[in-house]
Amino acid sequence: MVAHYGNPGAPSMTADTERHKEENSESQTDLQLVKKVRHGDRPAFDLLVVKYQSRVASIISRYVYDSQEVMDLTQETFVKAYRAIDRFRGDSAFYTWLYRIAVNTAKNFLESRGRRPQGSADAVDAENYDDGSKLRDNASPEKLLQRDQLQEALREAIGNLPEELRSAFLLREYDGLSYEDIAGILECPIGTVRSRIFRARDAVDRHLGPLLNDSRT
């Protein structure tokens, strides 16, 4: 995938290694946020909601097909998660735990309406589920056009990055490497990697900013 954006110099890792790194990195940040939430830190929970709301909506849309009901149940899932956060022991990834709540919420909803749950999902799916596919199917032509524009803008933004920023950014995003590994490959301090990735993100965000805002209206 790195080659897709024209970074032939970037080394590539196997898919398994990539996924493994990704899971580990996500769970660590999540645990930090969960710890804050347990102490009543609402902004920390906001970040978890923003991070996972699309994925949770996608899970629920496997059971419930009405988009408004999907939104309501997504919201309910997070409210339940917040109320039950003390019961999250960290045995599994936060997202896996959240996934179970979402599935149960959807099933309970269907049962309360006298409908049998149609879809099926288990915890293994939680890590690999294709986000948003159900909801995307309903995208209007305008939305599809907007997404094409977004992808084009993203290609431009990444292509315009200085080489040292692009390398660090793509090694992180596509190969899932840690800052330490990237520092070893690029032969620079970890702090430099951290700074380069941030500057790359910032540049891409500024390039895409108006389009991202438009997509939410």
Added chain:
Amino acid sequence: MDDRLKETLSAMMDDEADELSVRRLLSHARQDEVRSQWQRWQQVRDLMHQGNLADDRVDVSAGVREALDGGFHKAPGPVASTRRGRERNWHWPAVAMVTLALVVGFGAGAGWESADTSASVANAGLPSEKAEGIASEAVGEPVQEVALQGLDEEQWEQVSRYLLEHAQHNSVGAGRGSVGYARLVSASGAGY
């Protein structure tokens, strides 16, 4: 939101932020800016990994905030404790009622019969003057005239033995025959 905090947020995206930095970020006054930046970067990541935004119509964060602010509680902990407290509130009367029922039941089973009750049960179907006699027996008078008058000695012994065995069986088997047994022993002691 300055660049230093944004760099921390970027590191959080990659799980490379230390706990102190995360704490500093979360205590930043403008959390709406933090959330907005985080959301945009999440979108960029979705776009990069899936060739698309996960779903740009999904934004329940405001609704969740509203539900949590306007609803049940401010922090996760108190909800559980409030619910537990409510459960305890109705536990006490229930426990008291069950205890009372047990005490009354046990008391009745153990022979907590009032004099009036035993008298009225024993008097059933008897003429009024005899009933008065039995009532007085219940408070200490002899019972020889009650129902065993006219029996010869052999009949009396049979009835007496039968009643005694019955009373003993009751007192051992059902735990509630002590009064009857005592009454019979008392009757036996009176010369029957």
